[in-house]
Amino acid sequence: MSDRTIIQLDKISVSFDGFKALTDVDINVNENTIHFFIGPNGAGKTTLLDIICGKTKPTAGKVMYYPPSGSDIQLTGMKEYKIVGLGIGRKFQVPSVFTNLTVQDNMELSLKNGRKVLESVFSKARREELERIDEILDMIDLKDKKNILAKNLAHGQKQWLEIGMLLVQNPQVIMLDEPVAGMGKPETFKTGEILKKIKKDCTVIVVEHDMEFVKLYADMVTVMHEGKVLMEGDIDTILNDETVQKVYLGRGGERNA
Numbered sequence: 001m002s003d004r005t006i007i008q009l010d011k012i013s014v015s016f017d018g019f020k021a022l023t024d025v026d027i028n029v030n031e032n033t034i035h036f037f038i039g040p041n042g043a044g045k046t047t048l049l050d051i052i053c054g055k056t057k058p059t060a061g062k063v064m065y066y067p068p069s070g071s072d073i074q075l076t077g078m079k080e081y082k083i084v085g086l087g088i089g090r091k092f093q094v095p096s097v098f099t100n101l102t103v104q105d106n107m108e109l110s111l112k113n114g115r116k117v118l119e120s121v122f123s124k125a126r127r128e129e130l131e132r133i134d135e136i137l138d139m140i141d142l143k144d145k146k147n148i149l150a151k152n153l154a155h156g157q158k159q160w161l162e163i164g165m166l167l168v169q170n171p172q173v174i175m176l177d178e179p180v181a182g183m184g185k186p187e188t189f190k191t192g193e194i195l196k197k198i199k200k201d202c203t204v205i206v207v208e209h210d211m212e213f214v215k216l217y218a219d220m221v222t223v224m225h226e227g228k229v230l231m232e233g234d235i236d237t238i239l240n241d242e243t244v245q246k247v248y249l250g251r252g253g254e255r256n257a
Contacts, residue, residue, distance in 0.1 A: 005066055006031040006203050007052060007088075007173060012061035014047055014227075021047045022227045025061070029173075029220075031068065034195055034204045036214050039224035045207040048224070049175045052205070053090045054080040067172055087172035091162050091179065099151035103142055103161055106150055107133045110165035133168055139197050140164045141190065156187030160194060167198065174198070175205045180213050192217040215239075 007029040014022040022044045029035045037045040050056035052063055054075065063075040065086060075083055084090075098106050111129055137143040140160040145153065150161060159179055166174050179195075180188040188210065195204050195217055208214055214221060214235060221238045223231040231237075231244050238244055 004031045005029065006068075007205070008064040008066070009048070009051070010062050010064065012048075012051055012058045012063070014044075014051065014056060015059045020227055022051070022058070025227075025229055027222055027229065027232070029203060029205060031203050032199050032201075033219040034199050034206060034217055035220045035222070036218045037205070037207045037222050037224060038209075038211070038214060039230070042226075043224035044227040045224050046177060047227075049090060049177060049205070049207060052083075052175065053088060054078050054083045065173075084169075087170070088175070089166040089169060089171040089173070090175040090177075091159075091166055092177050097150045097158055097161050097165070100149060102147050102149055103137070103153070104133070104146040106161060106165055107137065107146075107168050110168045129168075136164045136167045139167075140194055154187075156183050156191065159183070159191065163194065163198075167202070171202055173203045173205065175207075177207045178209060179206060180208070180210055188213055189216075 005028045007027075009025055009027040012022055012025040013020065025044070025048070027048070037048055039045055047056060051058055052075065058076060061076075065073045065075050065088065067073065067087065073086060075086075075088075098109065101109070108129075134143065137146055140163060142153075142157060142160060142164065145157065150158065153161060163174070163176070163179070180191050183191065192213060195206075198204055199219075218235045221233065221235055222229055223238060223244055225247055230247065231241050233241075
C-alpha cells in the first residue's frame with residue numbers, strides 16, 4: 001500500500017438549489033489502495049464520485065490528480081471524456097455492457113486506442129491487445145465465458161465484465177458505485193479478491209453499503225455524514241470510533257450505509 005496521493009479533494013463544496021450536498025470536503029486517496037466512501041443515504045458519497053469524474057462541478061474547491069508519471073493536473077472544470085482520457089474510469093451500479101455481444105466483443109470495444117466506436121467494431125484488435133484482454137478475463141474469472149453473449153451472464157459476472165471493460169483501458173484510477181449490490185456471498189467474496197488483484201496496478205475508489213465487504217477489503221475508509229467527512233482511517237479505527245457508532249452504525253444496523 002502506497003503513501004503517495006493520486007487523487008486529492010481540496011475544500012470541495014456542492015450546493016443544489018440551496019441544499020448543501022457537500023461542505024468543505026478534504027480527502028486524499030493514495031495510490032494502489034482500495035479506498036471506501038461509506039455513510040448513510042444522502043451523505044454525499046456518490047456526489048464525490050460525480051465531482052472526481054467531472055459529472056458534477058463543485059460550487060467551491062478543487063480536485064487534483066497526481067499521475068504516476070507526468071505533471072499534476074487539476075480535474076475541476078475538465079470535461080468528463082478528458083478525465084477518462086487521463087486514466088480515471090468509473091463503473092456505475094447498473095452494469096452497462098452490450099448484452100447482445102459476446103464477452104470478448106465487449107472487451108474489444110472497450111480498448112483505449114484512439115479508434116472511434118464504429119472503427120472499433122470493424123477493426124481487429126492487435127495481438128498484444130488480445131493478450132491483455134486474455135489476462136484481464138483470467139483475472140475476473142471470465143476467460144471460459146469469452147464467447148458467451150453478455151446477456152447470458154449471471155448478475156455478478158456482468159459486474160465483473162464491466163470492471164474488465166474498464167481495466168482494458170489501462171486506467172490509473174477506477175471508481176465503483178456499489179459493486180456488490182445484489183450479489184450473494186460467494187460473488188461478493190470473489191469481487192473483493194478481484195479488487196485486491198486490481199490494486200497492484202490501479203487505485204480503486206468504492207462507494208459501498210455492505211459493511212462486511214468493507215471490513216474485508218478496505219485499506220482506507222472515509223465516513224461521510226450530511227455532506228461532510230465524519231471520520232477517516234483504517235477499518236478498525238472506524239469501527240471503534242464512538243461518533244461513527246452513534247451516528248452511523250447505530251442507525252438500523254451495519255448494512256444501512
